[in-house]
Amino acid sequence: MAAAGVRALGAKGPGWLRRGPWAPLAAGFCSRGPAEAERPEPGPRPTSARQRDGIRSIVLSNPKKRNALSLAMLKSLQKDILHEAESQDLKVIVISAEGPVFSSGHDLKELTDEQGPDYHAEVFRTCSEVMMMIQNHPVPVIAMVNGLATAAGCQLVASCDIAVASDKSSFATPGVNIGLFCSTPGVALGRAVPRKVALEMLFTGEAMSAQEALLHGLLSRVVPEERLEEETMRIARKVASLSxxxxxxxxxxxxxxxxxxxxxxxxxxxxxxxxxxxxxxxxxxxxxxxxxxxxxxxx
Amino acid sequence: MAAAGVRALGAKGPGWLRRGPWAPLAAGFCSRGPAEAERPEPGPRPTSARQRDGIRSIVLSNPKKRNALSLAMLKSLQKDILHEAESQDLKVIVISAEGPVFSSGHDLKELTDEQGPDYHAEVFRTCSEVMMMIQNHPVPVIAMVNGLATAAGCQLVASCDIAVASDKSSFATPGVNIGLFCSTPGVALGRAVPRKVALEMLFTGEAMSAQEALLHGLLSRVVPEERLEEETMRIARKVASLSxxxxxxxxxxxxxxxxxxxxxxxxxxxxxxxxxxxxxxxxxxxxxxxxxxxxxxxx
Amino acid sequence: MAAAGVRALGAKGPGWLRRGPWAPLAAGFCSRGPAEAERPEPGPRPTSARQRDGIRSIVLSNPKKRNALSLAMLKSLQKDILHEAESQDLKVIVISAEGPVFSSGHDLKELTDEQGPDYHAEVFRTCSEVMMMIQNHPVPVIAMVNGLATAAGCQLVASCDIAVASDKSSFATPGVNIGLFCSTPGVALGRAVPRKVALEMLFTGEAMSAQEALLHGLLSRVVPEERLEEETMRIARKVASLSxxxxxxxxxxxxxxxxxxxxxxxxxxxxxxxxxxxxxxxxxxxxxxxxxxxxxxxx
Structure with missing residues (x-):
């Protein structure tokens, strides 16, 4: 599974992850725990994670499915965030994504009638836990966004402590278009931007540019795409140098x-x-x- | 009364209200209810309302009095907002105004010693009810502002779910100038913009431009005057197309x-x-x- | 002590304080109260205060120590803020500083092991009291910033009702760099700017420009340095003209x-x-x- 992570990153992951050596990952990291052992996941894990010099990079690695926050993706993300959270070697977490879409939000196939309300409730409970875990985590969590973040993907950005984006990124909560109001994304969004801005996004589903997101507080920093990794890593290294x-x-x-x-x-x-x-x-x-x-x- | 509404709008109302046919209004809408029957209002109603394709347009229609939020204006607005609120035909409400002043706030003639504290209390209670009713209303309420909005007029803008304004609009809470601090407008303003911005407005009474209002979160969108109706209607039609x-x-x-x-x-x-x-x-x-x-x- | 205040201001204080006559200060103002009589302060008071036409100007006057908010500075500031707070002659307070640093925050020499936790607790309690006193004060308090405001100095700016700054000013909460997270400054900062902006400042210690501070709500107004006094005094005079x-x-x-x-x-x-x-x-x-x-x- 660690191999899968390397493969995914090697091919399309952020450039700074490919440069130079990385500290060996702890056994089981990026892979299986007791739960997974009982119910093995089909196919490669939807996130990959690496750690070096105190900086853990978690990458949403399912670009073919627009990095949808399926239950499997959420649990994989949760595991990568929680992995040895108390270790003194971990200083900061950076969450990024492969491909042009940071994350498109929930996997709609998991939200049909066939799945039923109990399954729906599990999806939203898990998602809320991941979002709250970011705030409750002992180290800062930075979102590094290069592309479109919608619905729960936008929520994930809004839930991180710091959010840096390339100027080509955009943000939307388009659930109303498909009859599913972005109520849980609204929890994080409504705490990040003025309420009129949040409500226009929620009621119209229209996208907001990175510059608007900076203006309104969803992001703390916007940079040209070619400087995104450099700038995010600069912040991450700064945090990693602290006590x-x-x-x-x-x-x-x-x-x-x-x-x-x-x-x-x-x-x-x-x-x-x-x-x-x-x-x-x-x-x-x-x-x-x-x-x-x-x-x-x-x- | 519906005729009065048509007259007012036909003469000076927003252009998009004049174009094409409108669905017939329900009997009693824009006119009398039991309360009015007992205490008939002198002169034409201070608001007018039309509804078409799920979009209800309510227009403050007393430009000679700078659309002051007199008790009669507030009750008329309240009635137009609450009218068949549960009807599935209503999808979104747009509040706009005739003339160069969106609204100048309370009618000061209603706040003199002669009227007495009980009357004053009724004015503020009714005003607060209208503002809270906007938030509690089942459909989104959009303010479309083209001009000056002061005191309770500014509060009305701040209380809507979405606020779109022309770039010539401005916003102020000038009550301190006449010895009446804008405390109730401060409730809505303090929840829409950063507190330092709100306090500078409240303590100095100085006006803020539309661009500043956008910067600070009082508005969600600013457009040139000639595009105000088009842009507001685009948003309203979008909301009206949803479930x-x-x-x-x-x-x-x-x-x-x-x-x-x-x-x-x-x-x-x-x-x-x-x-x-x-x-x-x-x-x-x-x-x-x-x-x-x-x-x-x-x- | 009043003389010390005059001297300090005469030499380097804001220009508008030097022009024209000032009303005589009440006895004991800018100088000793019962507490000071018992425990006399060594050297000149670290703040100076003057009052004219309803406007009290309090100046942080220890530029050699970058206007550090030592316990003595905090108590001096507290006394100047509270002095005859109920007097009808006082209409507004302006807090400014001598020298290129508005304030560098706590005096680190007071926070060493040698001083011990009880002394540390007194420092933070006093500081918090000063910040809350600004909000609880009967008249508006304006920060006039011309330079760097860091840590508790940034907190002081964030705690004022209105904050005007020159465009060369900057703001930071760099405590993490020295192993002391700016937790108390974060109370005021987190209520003034979006949380992602606050957290990036707190986690990285990096400075924010005056323009960014305006964008994010820490300031209500930014002007060129040569217009800082004029603009701040215009606001102060406006407030002083009110009831x-x-x-x-x-x-x-x-x-x-x-x-x-x-x-x-x-x-x-x-x-x-x-x-x-x-x-x-x-x-x-x-x-x-x-x-x-x-x-x-x-x-």
Whole structure:
């Protein structure tokens, strides 16, 4: 399965993944766990993952099906995100995709009457879990988008902590066109862009350009296609150079305080600052700064 | 009263309302209900409404008074919005205005000492009800703005689901200038734009251009004046072409989940997706897509 | 101490503070209160404050230390903000800074192991109190930024009601670089800009330009450096020309309703409108408008 990942990436994956050596992947990563052992997946895994220098790259690798977020794709993505999440070797995750479509959202064949409401519920529950897992993950998750992201694919971009896109990318929630309002994508979209912008997208299904997405907050950065990998990797390497426990503490605190009233938020965040100063890396960073030297993180 | 509506629109209403035939209006629409029968309004109704091909156009039609949101105007607007709201023939509402001022907000003559606090309270209660009714309405409500929208007029724009404006439009909350802080407009404005932008508008009363309003999220789209009707109608026709129960379900779910924490929001929205798939139009849309044909909505 | 303030401002403070006469400052303002009498501060106060025509200007006046928000600086700022806050002579506060750095955030020497967690907790508690006090203050507080604002300095900008900056200004939350995630700055930042923008700043520590800060809502206005004082003072004078009780009532209501669900928000804001109309200045403003004359506020 790791071989499948290499193959997929070797052929069409982002260029920076192809350059230079990668650290060997842990056994079972990118492949089977107990669940899969019982119910083996047909064909190659729909995602592939590699890790080097603290940066885990997860690639949606089913371009023939426009990287649809089928249940198999969602579970594969979930496994790649959760794999050794607590390892100190993991500093940041980058999610990208093969082919011209980042992701087209759910696989509609899984949402027909024949599958039934219980199966539908499993699809949406799994999808919501993946989206929330990104926020709850101890390291930052960056979306690197080069193409079209629609419906749950747009939701995936909106759910990442940081989103960088090429200027040819576009974003839409076109479910209304096929009678399935993008209600779950609306959860992430409505928290990323102004509500009038979200509602126009949801009610019309029309696509928004990368520049509009930047203007409205869905993206944090837009670059020309030829600079997408370079710019995304620059951010990823920057995050990977930082103290992991400090970043983890900060990420968790950010989302927790954001949902609170101002007084509670400051109470939580002030305690986080004190806790942060109690970490070895918190003191090392300040000492290094005052001594005008580079910090050496113990993580 | 329907005649008054036709007259007003024929003379100065948006051009697209004048073109071609309109479906006959239901009896009592644009005119009297039981309440009005008891307390007849002096003069013509301050709004007019027409409906065609699922699109209801409501026009603020008192340009001599800068379309002030007097109690009579608010009640007329309320009636036009609520009229047969559950009818399957209604798919989308467009609110526009006659004359160079979209709306100047409350009628200050209704807010003097002579009227007294009980009357004032009725004015603000009615206004708030109209604004909330827009969000709670089963179909999308689009503001089409061509000119100045101030105070409660700006609030009306901010309260619509989608807002399209001509590039000559502007927006302000100038109540502080006359000693009446725009606190109720601030409810809608503070939920549409960043708080610093809202506070600068509220504290200075200065106007914001259409481009700034787009930048900050008060509008979802800005176009040249000559394209305003065309562009707004394009969006309205798009919404009108969709399945009404799907759009209604999605609109209600969007606002409901937005007020919740992420986990609750996903729980609600996932259930909405399953419910949506249980609708006949949900299955018809997916089947049509997989069969590569146009869906036929049963609504 | 008032003399120290004059000296500091005379040398390097904003130009508009140097022009023309200033009303005499109340005794003890810019200087000592009971607390300071007991524990005298070494050296000149790190802030200076002047008041004229209803406008209080508070200047961070420790450019040699990049206007670090040391505990002494925070307490000095707190005192200047709270000084006679209820006085009808105070209409608006402008916070600016001497030198090329608006503020570099906390004084790292106060955050070392030697100081200990109790001292750290006092620093963050005081800082949070200052930030919340700005929102809870009866008059609008404007940040006038001309240079770099980082960490808690960026938080201070994000916490003001209105923020105007020169186009050479920039903003960053670089704590991660020294192992101290900007969790408390994230409270204010996360409420001012879209979360993806906030998280990219927090995770990378990279600076955002004034134009980007305007685009994303951290600032309400950006002007060329040579017009910064003129534009900020224009806004300040505008606010100072308004009725203080009306502005105070409106400011408090804005923040209160923003934290509520829509129905509660409208209930609160409608009551505020009725209360506002019950103020003498509420009725004076409306009468003056209807009589086409300038209002005369009684405050």
């Amino acid at each position: 992991r426990p400090v970043v983890s503490l900060g990420k968790a605190a950010f989302y927790r305080q954001l949902a609170q009233d101002l007084r509670t938020a400051y109470h939580l965040a002030s305690q986080t600052m004190v806790d942060n100063l109690g970490l070895p890396d918190g003191q090392e960073g300040i000492k290094a700064f005052l001594q005008k030297r580079k910090p050496v993180w113990s993580h | 009404r129960p799907v759009v209604s379900l999605g609109k209600a779910a969007f606002y409901r989940q937005l007020a919740q924490d992420l986990r609750t929001a996903y729980h609600l929205a996932s259930q909405t997706m399953v419910d949506n798939l249980g609708l006949p139009d949900g299955q018809e849309g997916i089947k049509a897509f997989l069969q590569k044909r146009k869906p036929v909505w049963s609504h | 203080r009780p009306v502005v105070s009532l409106g400011k408090a209501a804005f923040y209160r309703q923003l934290a509520q669900d829509l129905r509660t928000a409208y209930h609160l804001a409608s009551q505020t409108m009725v209360d506002n109309l019950g103020l003498p200045d509420g009725q004076e403003g409306i009468k003056a408008f209807l009589q086409k004359r300038k209002p005369v506020w009684s405050h």
